[in-house]
Amino acid sequence: MEQWKINLIVLWFGQFLVNAGMTMILPFMSLYLQFDLGLTDPHEIGVWAGIIFAGNFVTSFIFQPIWGKYADRYGRKVMLLRSGFGMAVVMALMGFATTPWHLLLLRMLNGTISGFNPASVSLVSATTPKNKTGFAMGTLQSGGIAGTILGPLIGGLLADTIGYRPIFYLTGSLMFAASLLALWVVKDPFNRSAAAKAEQDSVREGLLKLAKIPGLMPLYAVTFLIQFAMMSPMTLIPLFVQELHGTTANLALWAGMVSSATGLSNMIASPLLGKLSDRVGSERILGVSLVGAAVCFVPQALSHTVWQLLLSRFALGIFLGGLNPTVNALIRKYTPDSMVGRAYSFNSSTLALGNMVGPIVGGALSGPVGIQGLFVLSAASLSGGTVWVWQTLLRRRKPASRL
Structure with a gap:
């Protein structure tokens, strides 16, 4: 099988696992705050749930261009693995949170180191033949969408069977497995020596x-x-x-x-x-x-x-x-x-x-x-x-x- 097809298949599963893991916690976020983190007032729970949900996107918005600059300098696969393994650890740590502040800070940290999906898109686009790019982008997105659809369903079912905290450990393990698979199988024809010689611009430039x-x-x-x-x-x-x-x-x-x-x-x-x-x-x-x-x-x-x-x-x-x-x-x-x-x-x-x-x-x-x-x-x-x-x-x- 051609390498671009192997990359596409592996990163399809990677996007599925990452998106499923990220959305798996949504159905029980407010319940986790209530039953495990000690909040009792419904309004307070709603406010914290909204802030915690948004925290990930705030830091992601700020840091994504920085990681993109490093991807052009050190390679797309490096950034893919950095994000994958980093989010796996952070997600598992969310299961140890004891206050809403812990969960908020971890969500913000997760947004800071996130970037598995854009790195996947960049890597697939760089290794796919030009006349197959549209098909590859559509197929890759279907993996992320599938994870987004099934994640809340899986999370809701697991919450009733194993409790809330173990879901974070399971999600972290799935992300870790996806990152390991990418480490072993995905190839990135990135020329690091040529990139090192290129002019290094700031994010603004x-x-x-x-x-x-x-x-x-x-x-x-x-x-x-x-x-x-x-x-x-x-x-x-x-x-x-x-x-x-x-x-x-x-x-x-x-x-x-x-x-x-x-x-x-x-x-x-x-x-x-x-x-x-x-x-x-x-x-x-x-x-x-x-x-x-x-x-x-x-x-x-x-x-x-x-x-x-x-x-x-x-x-x-x-x-x-x-x-x-x-x-x-x-x-x-x-x-x-x-x-x-x-x-x-x-x-x-x-x-x-x-x-x-x-x-x-x-x-x-x-x-x-x-x-x-x-x-x-x-x-x-x-x-x-x-x-x-x-x-x-x-x-x-x-x-x-x-x-």
Whole structure:
């Protein structure tokens, strides 16, 4: 088997395990704070859960560009292993937390050393043939999405059987295993001697150089808009499901189904749309997917039953499957080899920024406009991204990329 395929398979499982491990703790975070860390006031538990959840993204936003710079200097695999083994240790330590402060600091430390996913994307993009990049990016994303979908389900089941603390130990062990597999099997054709001779820029200088590359800044903007559009209504969806369902019977089941529908269709569509983008061009798939995703938010705002919401969320996931993979493929297309690590790390920072800003804006606007208004806001955000992509990428697309 060709090495790029081996890298893709191993890192698919790596992304699955890392994303499953990161999301496995979400279903019982508030319960962990209540039963194991001693909090009793419901409001206090809610505040701490939100702060602890956001802590990871705050430090990730700050440190990702730094790790990207080191990836271009010392190699992508080195950064992959640094992040994998580091997060494995931190995740296991969360099981020993005795106060909310311990958990918050560990989550912030986890964001500081994180970077397994962007390092995986960078490594796969660097080792995959150009005409297979879209397929590889879509396939790799499907692994992360699969972990994101199954992680909460696995975590919820394990919490009822083995308790909360052992899940952190198990998650750390899975991340450690994924990192070991990458250490033994993944190959990175990185020329360290050539990288050492290259001019070493600061993070700021690297960003200024990347900003001069045509097409790269619009892709960062699209990444932010995707995450902002997805996250701004996300925390209110269970309450919307409750409003539509009209009863507490099987409420958790319906809320879980609605939440999983987008991820399920995303996982299925990502490799297919990635492969199609290799034939018709990533720019075209990105434009169509942005339009489709924007349109799919409108019926969510107009839903009167849970089934209508579920089907709209499933349709949304199909178009989301054509967004992040094509963005990653285009970043690789436009970026010089010497700056690939930094290019993906800045994109990861932009993604973390969307994860932070989205829930904050959604929470602030939930009172004045309601969740229906947030769905419309998400549609408007992606529509704005569509116009930008059309102006900056599609209009200057070369005829050679046509069918």
